[in-house]
Amino acid sequence: MLFQIAWRNIWRNKSRSLVVISSIIIGIWAGIFILSFSWGMYKNNINESVYRQLSHIQIHHPTFGEENNSKFTITNTDEKARQLESDGRIASVSSRVISSGMITSPTTASGVKIYGINPASEITQIRLNEYVREGTYFESGKENEILIGAKLAKKLKVKLKSKVVLTFTNINSEIISGAFRIGGIYRSKNISLDEVNVYVHQKHLRELLELKPSESNEMAILVKNEEQLETIKKFSVGIVPRGKIEDWKELSPELSMIIESFNLYTYIISGIILLALTFGIINTMLMSVLERIRELGMLMAIGLNKRKIFIMIMLETFYLTLIGTPIGLLSGWLTVTTLGKTGINLSMFSEGLASYGFSSIIYPALDQEKYVIIVTMCLVTAILSAIYPAYKALQLNPSEAIRKI
Amino acid sequence: MAKTIIDAHNVSKTFNPKTIPVHAVQDVHVHIEEGEFVALVGPSGSGKSTLLNMMGGLDEPTEGTVFIDGVEITKLSENKLIDFRLHNIGFVFQSFNLIPVLTAKENVGFVLQLQNMPKTEREKRVLALLEEVGLKDKINSRPGELSGGQQQRVAVARALASKPKIILADEPTANLDSKSAANLLDIMAKLNKEEKITFLFSTHDQRVIRKARRVITLVDGKIESDVEQTPS
Ligand SMILES: Nc1ncnc2c1ncn2[C@@H]1O[C@H](COP(=O)(O)OP(=O)(O)O)[C@@H](O)[C@H]1O
Numbered sequence: 001m002l003f004q005i006a007w008r009n010i011w012r013n014k015s016r017s018l019v020v021i022s023s024i025i026i027g028i029w030a031g032i033f034i035l036s037f038s039w040g041m042y043k044n045n046i047n048e049s050v051y052r053q054l055s056h057i058q059i060h061h062p063t064f065g066e067e068n069n070s071k072f073t074i075t076n077t078d079e080k081a082r083q084l085e086s087d088g089r090i091a092s093v094s095s096r097v098i099s100s101g102m103i104t105s106p107t108t109a110s111g112v113k114i115y116g117i118n119p120a121s122e123i124t125q126i127r128l129n130e131y132v133r134e135g136t137y138f139e140s141g142k143e144n145e146i147l148i149g150a151k152l153a154k155k156l157k158v159k160l161k162s163k164v165v166l167t168f169t170n171i172n173s174e175i176i177s178g179a180f181r182i183g184g185i186y187r188s189k190n191i192s193l194d195e196v197n198v199y200v201h202q203k204h205l206r207e208l209l210e211l212k213p214s215e216s217n218e219m220a221i222l223v224k225n226e227e228q229l230e231t232i233k234k235f236s237v238g239i240v241p242r243g244k245i246e247d248w249k250e251l252s253p254e255l256s257m258i259i260e261s262f263n264l265y266t267y268i269i270s271g272i273i274l275l276a277l278t279f280g281i282i283n284t285m286l287m288s289v290l291e292r293i294r295e296l297g298m299l300m301a302i303g304l305n306k307r308k309i310f311i312m313i314m315l316e317t318f319y320l321t322l323i324g325t326p327i328g329l330l331s332g333w334l335t336v337t338t339l340g341k342t343g344i345n346l347s348m349f350s351e352g353l354a355s356y357g358f359s360s361i362i363y364p365a366l367d368q369e370k371y372v373i374i375v376t377m378c379l380v381t382a383i384l385s386a387i388y389p390a391y392k393a394l395q396l397n398p399s400e401a402i403r404k405i
Numbered sequence: 406m407a408k409t410i411i412d413a414h415n416v417s418k419t420f421n422p423k424t425i426p427v428h429a430v431q432d433v434h435v436h437i438e439e440g441e442f443v444a445l446v447g448p449s450g451s452g453k454s455t456l457l458n459m460m461g462g463l464d465e466p467t468e469g470t471v472f473i474d475g476v477e478i479t480k481l482s483e484n485k486l487i488d489f490r491l492h493n494i495g496f497v498f499q500s501f502n503l504i505p506v507l508t509a510k511e512n513v514g515f516v517l518q519l520q521n522m523p524k525t526e527r528e529k530r531v532l533a534l535l536e537e538v539g540l541k542d543k544i545n546s547r548p549g550e551l552s553g554g555q556q557q558r559v560a561v562a563r564a565l566a567s568k569p570k571i572i573l574a575d576e577p578t579a580n581l582d583s584k585s586a587a588n589l590l591d592i593m594a595k596l597n598k599e600e601k602i603t604f605l606f607s608t609h610d611q612r613v614i615r616k617a618r619r620v621i622t623l624v625d626g627k628i629e630s631d632v633e634q635t636p637s
């Protein structure tokens with residue numbers, strides 16, 4: 001009977017009930033949307049960093065990382081790369097020679113990080129070729145060809161085929177200059193890196209640095225299945241015993257910081273939504289209790305005990321939640337699956353985002369587990385918010401309430 | 406000798422004892438026996454509602470004791486009191502007697518359900534009660550669809566449903582036109598006679614007072630007179 005009364009009671013003031021129901025729907029929908037959006041962004045960001053920049057694993061000379069000095073090398077990298085690549089779990093391997101220096105155009109100069117790459121192997125590693133916007137990807141056949149970012153080209157006021165000079169120190173600490181001709185201009189999704197990373201032929205840079213043939217500063221590995229990352233790291237130790245082997249999480253502490261800040265942001269937003277939900281429900285249910293003081297007094301007079309009154313008010317909120325939750329869940333899920341396919345184009349803001357390494361199209365996604373968390377949180381919030389109004393109803397003194405009759 | 410239903414001993418009620426004390430009821434003795442049909446009369450503010458609430462266990466006297474059918478209700482805990490009311494006292498108020506979302510039938514059945522009466526027995530009793538108050542054709546109407554007089558008749562049927570020791574009615578006819586008021590009083594008188602239900606009702610309507618067999622008059626919270634009369 002209480003169930004029936006509570007159910008009918010919520011339809012006495014339809015518009016008020018609809019307000020509560022829709023705030024639950026909006027709360028759940030917004031929670032799902034925000035979580036899936038940040039998850040999509042975060043996933044995007046990781047993929048962008050891993051597949052375009054870091055690779056899954058990098059191997060360096062143990063002291064290379066501290067100084068970024070080209071003289072700390074791994075020897076015999078061609079052979080080691082072949083050995084690694086022959087393993088079925090590894091998708092691709094590439095080696096790089098790295099130096100930092102200065103790039104000079106007829107008008108200005110700028111600090112750069114010079115990568116000596118093997119153009120062919122990077123096609124399957126960081127896929128730099130896909131980013132070339134002008135010119136070609138090392139197709140001239142000339143050893144002094146250089147690929148620079150669009151941002152840097154603009155800064156240096158240089159064009160395709162312009163001549164630039166790279167200045168850096170070789171392993172014997174002598175200052176070296178080399179003239180290069182711009183063969184291609186690239187534009188990646190990470191504008192800040194576009195300004196500093198320049199790419200030249202590995203063999204040529206190696207000779208300028210006076211490194212021995214097949215000596216490199218960095219080996220990068222992409223694995224086929226990320227779950228095997230740990231075992232492949234162990235396997236790599238066997239091939240490069242003296243190398244420092246790091247995976248992408250170790251290589252980029254910024255990335256894990258971004259993930260954490262996303263999580264925090266998610267909690268804050270969900271907290272705000274739930275708080276709004278709490279106040280909405282407390283307010284409306286309190287109103288509905290206060291409006292019914294005389295009726296509640298009469299119910300107590302004729303023998304409805306306080307426990308039952310409490311249950312009745314709680315049931316009313318519970319029913320409203322029960323109506324709102326599936327609708328919110330369904331609309332949230334539909335939004336995520338639809339936008340997960342089409343993506344959300346943020347190109348309006350992409351200039352800013354790209355400089356943080358984000359792609360401009362976000363594909364929202366959410367695991368089942370997160371849906372469960374959101375729904376549970378909303379349900380718990382709704383029920384908790386009902387307690388105060390129900391408790392208020394218990395404080396009624398029947399004779400006082402009835403006196404108002 | 407008839408059984409005592411209400412036995413109130415030097416009952417007093419003072420509101421706001423610490424600020425501006427209002428002595429709503431002062432040192433009242435009331436003794437009512439089974440089968441009586443009593444009107445509690447007096448001008449507005451004389452303490453009728455306060456006295457009825459104390460006898461029904463809705464309010465606690467500042468002083469004195471109230472026995473209902475031998476049980477000292479002024480000693481019961483709040484929850485025990487609610488349960489006691491459910492089984493022993495029927496209430497009819499001036500208005501807001503019924504649960505608006507329930508039909509007449511469901512409203513009357515509600516107290517029986519709280520008493521866990523089985524469904525078939527309950528349905529039978531509810532129909533009989535509604536027939537007795539002349540609302541057989543309104544069993545599925547909600548309070549909003551009934552006239553004021555009809556609503557009060559449903560309230561009487563509801564008060565009667567749990568077979569209480571006594572029905573306390575606080576100005577049950579105050580919102581009714583004279584025809585409906587007379588009709589309600591006739592039904593109450595009939596139930597009193599046929600079913601031996603004890604009634605104590607407050608009123609200040611002369612036509613209603615005439616139907617009572619005993620009239621207790623309250624003035625300024627004190628009993629001024631307590632007389633038997635022949636109803637007319
Ligand atoms: N809760 C209360 N607080 C203060 N005064 C009250 C309260 N209830 C009733 N009174 C006062 O007690 C007196 C008796 O009131 P009441 O019993 O309602 O009289 P009646 O029902 O005869 O009109 C009145 O003076 C009224 O103002």
Ligand SMILES: [Mg+2]
Binds near residue numbers: 453454576
């Ligand atoms: Mg009164």
